[in-house]
């Protein structure tokens with residue numbers, strides 16, 4: 783089915799943090815966190831709860847442990 787590289791464990795880190803340049807960690811799919819948004823309230827989800835273009839991608843949370851930023855990144859499935 784889906785061949786998301788993050789879900790399949792093919793990658794464990796990705797591009798550098800915009801803030802500090804550390805490697806971002808990949809967390810779970812945003813679907814797995816939808817009952818737990820409160821854990822991410824430092825980061826404004828109000829524009830993103832309507833799911834970023836998911837048609838061909840698998841949205842994951844990614845985060846920087848160094849500066850505690852988190853983002854949503856959509857991994858393209860191939």
Ligand SMILES: [Zn+2]
Nearest residue numbers: 786788789840
């Ligand atoms: Zn995925």
Ligand SMILES: [Zn+2]
Nearest residue numbers: 799802846849
């Ligand atoms: Zn950072």
